[in-house]
Amino acid sequence: MTAVLPAPRTAQAPSAGGPAGARPVRRRRRPVRALLRFTGRWTVRMLVCTAVLSFLGLAVGPRVADYRTMTMLTGSMAPTIDPGDVVVSTPLDVEDVEVGMVITYHIPIDDHRVVTHRVIEVDRTADGTVAVRTQGDANDAPDPWTAVLSGDTAYQVQAVVPEIGNVITLLRESVLSTLFVQLLPIGLGVWMLLAIWRPGREVDDADTHTATAARTEPPGATR
Known part of the structure; x- marks a missing residue:
C-alpha cells in the first residue's frame, strides 16, 4: 500500500518592492484632472476646426464656388x-x-x-x-x-x-493679426507634434499596473 502525501506548499516569492503576498499599490485616480485634460483637448480641437472652416467658407469658398x-x-x-x-x-x-x-x-x-x-x-x-x-x-x-x-x-x-464679421474686423488689427496669422499656427503645430510624440500618461499607467499585477500572485496560488 502506498501512502499519498500532500505536496509541500511552495513559499510565496516576495514581489518586487514589497513583502510576500502584498497587493500591488494602485495609483489614485484623478477624475477632475482627467476631465480638465479631456475638456481642454477637445476645446482646442473645436477652435481649430471652427477657424479652418471659417477660413475655407469666407476666404476660399467665394473664389472657387x-x-x-x-x-x-x-x-x-x-x-x-x-x-x-x-x-x-x-x-x-x-x-x-x-x-x-x-x-x-x-x-x-x-x-x-x-x-x-x-x-x-x-x-x-x-x-x-x-x-x-x-x-x-x-x-x-x-x-x-x-x-x-x-x-x-x-x-x-x-x-x-x-x-462673424466683427471677429474678422478684430482679427485685422495689427497685434491680433500677427498673433493669429503667425504665432498661433506655430503654437498649434508644436502642440500637435508634442501630442503625437509624447506617450499618453493613461496608457503608461495602465501598462505599469498590468505588469505589476502579472508579477504578483495572491497567497496560495498554484501554477
Missing part, C-alpha cells in the same frame, strides 16, 4: 441683418428679381458702394432693362435712387452668419 460674402456695416437691415453679420449671396438671373427679395448691388450714386437692401419695386422695360427700388428693413423711407441692374446676374442673399 459660385457665391459671395460681405460684412454688414450698418443697421439698415436690422433685425434681419445686424451690423457685423456676414451675408452669403448667390447669383440670380436679373429677370428673376422680384419684390421682397434681399439683394446685394452697387448703388448708382456717390461712391457706388455696395448695399444689401430689400426690393420694394421692380420695373422691366421692353428692351430687357430691369430697374429696382429698394429699402432697408430698419429705414423709414425707400432709398433715394432707382438702380438699374447691369449685366445678366444679380446677387440674392441666401444666408446670414451672425457676428
